[in-house]
Amino acid sequence: MTAPPCFQRNADHVASHRCEVIEHRWVNSRYRYIRLHAPVDLANITRPGQFYQLKCPTTEAHQPFLLRPMSVYGVGPEPGTIEFLYNVAGAGTQALATLAVGGSLDIVGPLGNLFSLPAHAQRILVVVRGVGLATLAPLVQLAALAGVQVSAVLSARAPQDLMRDEFLRGVQAEVHSVYDSDGSSGVEALERLVRGLLARNPFDVVYTCGSHRVLMMLQQVLEDHPAIRGEVAMEQRMACGMGVCLSCVRLFDRDGDRQFLRVCREGPVFDIRQVMKEVEFG
Numbered sequence: 001m002t003a004p005p006c007f008q009r010n011a012d013h014v015a016s017h018r019c020e021v022i023e024h025r026w027v028n029s030r031y032r033y034i035r036l037h038a039p040v041d042l043a044n045i046t047r048p049g050q051f052y053q054l055k056c057p058t059t060e061a062h063q064p065f066l067l068r069p070m071s072v073y074g075v076g077p078e079p080g081t082i083e084f085l086y087n088v089a090g091a092g093t094q095a096l097a098t099l100a101v102g103g104s105l106d107i108v109g110p111l112g113n114l115f116s117l118p119a120h121a122q123r124i125l126v127v128v129r130g131v132g133l134a135t136l137a138p139l140v141q142l143a144a145l146a147g148v149q150v151s152a153v154l155s156a157r158a159p160q161d162l163m164r165d166e167f168l169r170g171v172q173a174e175v176h177s178v179y180d181s182d183g184s185s186g187v188e189a190l191e192r193l194v195r196g197l198l199a200r201n202p203f204d205v206v207y208t209c210g211s212h213r214v215l216m217m218l219q220q221v222l223e224d225h226p227a228i229r230g231e232v233a234m235e236q237r238m239a240c241g242m243g244v245c246l247s248c249v250r251l252f253d254r255d256g257d258r259q260f261l262r263v264c265r266e267g268p269v270f271d272i273r274q275v276m277k278e279v280e281f282g
């Protein structure tokens with residue numbers, strides 16, 4: 001398997017870390033924020049786009065066996081501090097939600113490749129759905145530090161799910177919010193919005209995470225903008241997270257060369273143009 005151009009793994013640093021929970025709270029009715037302290041400084045070895053595998057605890061109600069992949073929402077500023085933002089979904093995350101401050105959580109990582117932010121980039125567009133914002137938030141911080149202008153389209157079920165402040169964390173950005181509740185997040189409306197933004201502004205890169213439909217829409221839109229780079233962080237279900245079990249493979253098309261790649265190892269960040277539609281697997 002050959003690696004995509006944005007591949008810059010720092011696999012030498014992958015390790016298991018026993019962390020202490022130092023903050024754990026609801027952000028809204030569906031999402032929780034957890035802040036951990038690790039015995040080593042993860043800020044130096046963790047980059048935007050990467051993820052960790054979390055060993056969710058066993059509770060009376062849930063006995064999650066596999067580790068659960070979570071994007072890094074933030075690292076630092078104190079040495080060893082790492083943050084995750086997660087949707088309380090099934091057995092693993094429901095068990096995770098029970099962890100008390102002072103308790104411990106084992107995490108394995110950093111895993112996967114990174115978003116690339118080209119040195120010449122002056123303006124980026126992020127199109128993000130739901131908790132995909134946790135994955136893209138560190139990139140927005142990095143872009144702002146580099147003096148890159150950020151525009152964002154944030155999509156959520158309803159205004160109370162949007163988490164705009166949690167996404168921007170103080171970064172100044174042009175934000176467009178769309179919702180399922182008023183129909184503004186539908187793919188056609190979103191496509192009109194994105195096409196309008198791309199027509200008016202000289203974007204260098206478009207990034208996305210959190211929705212396959214949005215990914216496919218962006219792929220189509222970018223056909224009309226060959227100079228704009230596109231990257232997506234894929235949220236494929238995975239088991240080992242280390243490239244061994246092959247449960248997270250997806251089909252990609254690289255200049256006509258169709259290849260199955262592991263989202264956990266060759267990804268999770270891929271060129272938007274190379275992702276093939278889920279229906280084309282068979």
Ligand SMILES: Cc1cc2nc3c(=O)[nH]c(=O)nc-3n(C[C@H](O)[C@H](O)[C@H](O)COP(=O)(O)OP(=O)(O)OC[C@H]3O[C@@H](n4cnc5c(N)ncnc54)[C@H](O)[C@@H]3O)c2cc1C
Pocket residue numbers: 051064066067068069070071072084085086087088089090091092093094131134135234235236237238239247268
């Ligand atoms: C790279 C990456 C980053 C992510 N980042 C975030 C994030 O920041 N925040 C967030 O809320 N969510 C994130 N997710 C999604 C998150 O991992 C899932 O929502 C979470 O695993 C759900 O676990 P659960 O036990 O609550 O749900 P369940 O649906 O009960 O269990 C899902 C888990 O079961 C296992 N599993 C189920 N089916 C299969 C299968 N067919 N093959 C292999 N394994 C299987 C996997 O371990 C999977 O993670 C991310 C996913 C990926 C891949």
